[in-house]
Amino acid sequence: MTSTNMSNSNTGSSNMKLGPLTTLLMNDKGGRRLLAVLAALAILVPALNLLMPEGSIFHVSTYTMTLLGKYLCYALLAVSVDLIWGYCGILSLGHGAFFALGGYAMGMYLMLQIGDRGVYGNPDLPDFMVFLNWQELPWYWLGFESFTFSMVMVLLAPGILAFVFGALAFRSRVTGVYLSIITQALTYALMLAFFRNDMGFGGNNGLTDFKDILGFDLQADTTRAGLFFCSALALIIGYLISRFIVTSKLGRVLIAIRDSETRARFLGYRVEYFKLFVFIVSAMLAGVAGALYVPQVGIINPGEFAPLLSIEMIIWVAVGGRGTLFGAVIGAILVNYAKTYFTGAFAEIWLFLLGGLFVLSTLYLPKGIVGLWMQMSEKLAKKFPEAFVSKKASTDNDRISEGEKV
Numbered sequence: 001m002t003s004t005n006m007s008n009s010n011t012g013s014s015n016m017k018l019g020p021l022t023t024l025l026m027n028d029k030g031g032r033r034l035l036a037v038l039a040a041l042a043i044l045v046p047a048l049n050l051l052m053p054e055g056s057i058f059h060v061s062t063y064t065m066t067l068l069g070k071y072l073c074y075a076l077l078a079v080s081v082d083l084i085w086g087y088c089g090i091l092s093l094g095h096g097a098f099f100a101l102g103g104y105a106m107g108m109y110l111m112l113q114i115g116d117r118g119v120y121g122n123p124d125l126p127d128f129m130v131f132l133n134w135q136e137l138p139w140y141w142l143g144f145e146s147f148t149f150s151m152v153m154v155l156l157a158p159g160i161l162a163f164v165f166g167a168l169a170f171r172s173r174v175t176g177v178y179l180s181i182i183t184q185a186l187t188y189a190l191m192l193a194f195f196r197n198d199m200g201f202g203g204n205n206g207l208t209d210f211k212d213i214l215g216f217d218l219q220a221d222t223t224r225a226g227l228f229f230c231s232a233l234a235l236i237i238g239y240l241i242s243r244f245i246v247t248s249k250l251g252r253v254l255i256a257i258r259d260s261e262t263r264a265r266f267l268g269y270r271v272e273y274f275k276l277f278v279f280i281v282s283a284m285l286a287g288v289a290g291a292l293y294v295p296q297v298g299i300i301n302p303g304e305f306a307p308l309l310s311i312e313m314i315i316w317v318a319v320g321g322r323g324t325l326f327g328a329v330i331g332a333i334l335v336n337y338a339k340t341y342f343t344g345a346f347a348e349i350w351l352f353l354l355g356g357l358f359v360l361s362t363l364y365l366p367k368g369i370v371g372l373w374m375q376m377s378e379k380l381a382k383k384f385p386e387a388f389v390s391k392k393a394s395t396d397n398d399r400i401s402e403g404e405k406v
Helices: 002-016 020-024 029-051 062-088 095-112 127-131 147-171 176-194 221-247 249-259 261-266 271-297 307-320 326-345 347-364 368-383 385-401
Strands: none
Touching: 020 221, 029 062, 029 221, 029 326, 062 095, 062 221, 062 249, 062 271, 062 307, 062 326, 095 147, 095 176, 095 271, 095 307, 147 176, 147 271, 176 307, 221 249, 221 271, 221 326, 249 261, 249 271, 261 271, 307 326, 307 347, 307 368, 326 347, 326 368, 368 385
């Protein structure tokens, strides 16, 4: 009796050691490794930039740190796309609209921080409004002088658009290629609207010439390091939110909808509500990515609404591995690194390379880089079963010691 009680108490204490984060990532080895790398980068890259002298081989230049921060923003954007496409089957070709709206919300705040330091020295109006003879701020610019209000709008602006669009589309049961075409038309229409000078968003030139954020000089290395850290932190939080959704009961319903929406409806689920919820969450994540992207690149213009960017997002996810989350991060970073290199080395043929990459990944890597890695691991496991069996046994023993039920 005593030994049984002691055993139960030991089991209970070992189970108590498993926190919510451990439980969330327990069966996500790739996600655990990704988050560990991101946490290390969030600390090491700013430290190597600020603490190491420029002549040192360990020094990370401000340009490299900013470029990596841009990649992290794209990675968060890819996670938002994978959340709806990989787990719910919603192929959105207009996610660039949510990314751009979040960027414009941040850009409006940064423009109002310029004050009388602009070219025309007007403390109340941005330079482009003075140039166009505007006498006062439009009503939709009011409140953006507050950082808190701007951050709320970073979430609300894409969230409201996603709610309105999703409610109309999903209640009408628009799916498949028709939904993709409509989302692409949405972002294209917004791009044309934001190109107009009378919209009050800077027209073709967009919003630029930012000076500071929260009183910190945007050109300072310390500010750039802080933005990089925030980008890495946002990606970690966005990944955990997405992981929480897809591993919950809600996530199981989403996968059922992805595999057979009609069957899910016959089982009694209100499919449109589930799709609308995850679509709004995905749009908000994209808005956060856009808000962090703008102060690092220094500009936001209507070109971010271009349908080509939304198509590129699909390529990131397809190359990395659809329906894995961490594969979307890998794909976004690899494809954008390739874009940075090839647009400099082979600028004339980059778009052909990008299209070819998507075709090759679709034909020969249907599960992306992550799927290829899993296939190679399975082949190695069949070829060297003893090594993999011993490795699995040691892993199971470690899990038992941690209190996991195997």
